[in-house]
Amino acid sequence: MDAKAKNGWRASLLPVATVIAAIVVIWYIAAACLNFAWERDQSERAVQKGSEAATFSQMLTNTMSQKRPVLPAPHQVGQELWKTTVEKKVTSKRSLVYHGWITLSATLLGFLFGTILGMLLAVGIVYNKAMDMSVMPWVIASQTIPILAIAPMIIVVLNAVGVSGLLPKALISTYLSFFPIVVGMVKGLRSPDAMQQDLMRTYNASGSQAFWKLRLPASMPYLFTSMKVAVAASLVGAIVGELPTGAVAGLGARLLAGSYYGQTIQIWSALFAAAILAGTLVAIVGLVGRLVERRMGMTR
Amino acid sequence: MNWLLIIGAIAFWLAAWALNIWLSNSYPKSRFVQMFVPVSFGVTLLVLWEGIARGANVPTVLLPPPSMIWERITNSLPILQEDFIQTFVKSALRGYVLGCGAAFLVALAIDRSPFLQRGLVPVGNFVAALPIIGIAPIMVMWFGFDWHSKAAVVIVMCFFPMLVNTVEGLKASEAMQRDLMHTYAAGYWQRLFKLRLPAAAPFIFNGLKICSTLALIGAIVAEFFGTPLAGMGFRISTEVGKMNIDMVWAEIAVAALAGSVFYGTVSLIERAVTFWHPSMRR
Incomplete structure (x- = not known):
């Protein structure tokens, strides 16, 4: 990282920390407000039964530790996350690591398929005019279709044929992740300018040489930028793909089970696990991208 | 299994593909071609889908043919x-x-x-x-x-x-x-x-x-x-x-x-x- 970028990173550290702190504070206040009604209700019932009414401050502290809060306080979510990741055995069905791994494996498989499919389509689009004209508009149109809506059908139908488990979820991830790859890769493969292509011609480079030595390397920054988008989309696909299977396993299943049984803390912790997973995946792809670009001598 | 339908659909697809290639190479600038090529690609996909779904007797619970969806x-x-x-x-x-x-x-x-x-x-x-x-x-x-x-x-x-x-x-x-x-x-x-x-x-x-x-x-x-x-x-x-x-x-x-x-x-x-x-x- 050069000096300027490092500086920029440091300069935004304080503002980002401030914003996150503000979000946490707002969250606590919101949790207190939203959970207060239930506590007041409890207190009124207690009065009807003849016991003493709870004081205001008592009720306020109680809002932070309800079993099924409307909005769990941040530390409750943190505790649940800690409990279900570190303190539970990884193989346990109540461990978030177990569920996270199931989602992650579908995500990665789908991401792999999506990347390969996207790259192949992009090469076809760049090298074949008919494909450019006919496939490209449909690739774009395919994304205006709310594909997640088809997710349950794909899962159920593939289940009926006997294909179950990882593959159906991975297919949904594939569909969501191939699009950014196609768009980015087409842009990247077309990014070498006329001068560079002319240079290839003066070297008497064949078509495949021009592809491997000029177009493909030139497309790498575009590819990694779109891979960051794609891996996030792929995770969303895997999570939604887990919804219709009847909440068996995976982060999506935890969400659904939580919503069935009103376990808000479980929902929020699954949500945060998904967020952490997404952030980590995007960061890893970004890091690999930076390493590759440095290895290729592209970062100044 | 109705081979005629499947082969027909694939033949239609290949013919349309060839037409698309010819059109896009011969008149790449024409606006009509720019509209026609993607539309014909979409239509051939539908024809291919219909032909294979009907020809190969794919159960309708798996993949209903487009005509059935349209009817619905x-x-x-x-x-x-x-x-x-x-x-x-x-x-x-x-x-x-x-x-x-x-x-x-x-x-x-x-x-x-x-x-x-x-x-x-x-x-x-x-x-x-x-x-x-x-x-x-x-x-x-x-x-x-x-x-x-x-x-x-x-x-x-x-x-x-x-x-x-x-x-x-x-x-x-x-x-x-x-x-x-x-x-x-x-x-x-x-x-x-x-x-x-x-x-x-x-x-x-x-x-x-x-x-x-x-x-x-x-x-x-x-x-x-x-x-x-x-x-x-x-x-x-x-x-x-x-x-x-x-x-x-x-x-x-x-x-x-x-x-x-x-x-x-x-x-x-x-x-x-x-x-x-x-x-x-x-």
């Missing part, structure tokens, strides 16, 4: 219309307008504070990459089964992409242009309306286009977590359970049409507003 669409228009209104008009559209509007106003507000921008943009970028769809069960718990909870999901989904794009766009005017406004002694609002918002328009429309697809997805998926007895997501999840796959495809066709028209409308407005932008040149 024409037969159940009232249901489709009801679902469309519930999901698209009530949930998605309202959420889209509120979410994008709120993000736009917030972007204008934080535009004056570089500190907030530095703080909110990375957070917004991060949140935009998260599986926000996961908040759907929470929203259904908070706001009930009707369209309110779906609109809330759509609002949250639209907010961050729109915020990041608008903030980015408001930075898009060049120093020279800002200096010119300065020499004109333009006030904040004048600068905003005459220079910065028009300069930001391509970015804003980029955000609006991204959100237009997100809105429909958000509304449909949120319905998987609980709905009144209407809505596209509700219909899809229940009809899948009854193995009425043709009805599911009918809903998907409506959703695809609605999504494409929505996206197309936003693109048309973009074309009208940012006609000056280089990417709009032909």
Whole structure:
């Protein structure tokens, strides 16, 4: 990282920390407000039964530790996350690591398929005019279709044929992740300018040489930028793909089970696990991208 | 197994493909060809689908042929219309307008504070990459089964992409242009309306286009977590359970049409507003 970028990173550290702190504070206040009604209700019932009414401050502290809060306080979510990741055995069905791994494996498989499919389509689009004209508009149109809506059908139908488990979820991830790859890769493969292509011609480079030595390397920054988008989309696909299977396993299943049984803390912790997973995946792809670009001598 | 149908469909596909290649190589500049090639590609896909589904006797629970889906669409228009209104008009559209509007106003507000921008943009970028769809069960718990909870999901989904794009766009005017406004002694609002918002328009429309697809997805998926007895997501999840796959495809066709028209409308407005932008040149 050069000096300027490092500086920029440091300069935004304080503002980002401030914003996150503000979000946490707002969250606590919101949790207190939203959970207060239930506590007041409890207190009124207690009065009807003849016991003493709870004081205001008592009720306020109680809002932070309800079993099924409307909005769990941040530390409750943190505790649940800690409990279900570190303190539970990884193989346990109540461990978030177990569920996270199931989602992650579908995500990665789908991401792999999506990347390969996207790259192949992009090469076809760049090298074949008919494909450019006919496939490209449909690739774009395919994304205006709310594909997640088809997710349950794909899962159920593939289940009926006997294909179950990882593959159906991975297919949904594939569909969501191939699009950014196609768009980015087409842009990247077309990014070498006329001068560079002319240079290839003066070297008497064949078509495949021009592809491997000029177009493909030139497309790498575009590819990694779109891979960051794609891996996030792929995770969303895997999570939604887990919804219709009847909440068996995976982060999506935890969400659904939580919503069935009103376990808000479980929902929020699954949500945060998904967020952490997404952030980590995007960061890893970004890091690999930076390493590759440095290895290729592209970062100044 | 009816080989004639399959071979016919494949032959049709190959012929159309050859025609497309010939057309796109011979008249690449013609507008008719530019319209015709993608349309013929779509039609051949449908023909191929129909031929293989009918020819290979694929069970209709797996893959109903397009003609059967079309029949189902024409037969159940009232249901489709009801679902469309519930999901698209009530949930998605309202959420889209509120979410994008709120993000736009917030972007204008934080535009004056570089500190907030530095703080909110990375957070917004991060949140935009998260599986926000996961908040759907929470929203259904908070706001009930009707369209309110779906609109809330759509609002949250639209907010961050729109915020990041608008903030980015408001930075898009060049120093020279800002200096010119300065020499004109333009006030904040004048600068905003005459220079910065028009300069930001391509970015804003980029955000609006991204959100237009997100809105429909958000509304449909949120319905998987609980709905009144209407809505596209509700219909899809229940009809899948009854193995009425043709009805599911009918809903998907409506959703695809609605999504494409929505996206197309936003693109048309973009074309009208940012006609000056280089990417709009032909």
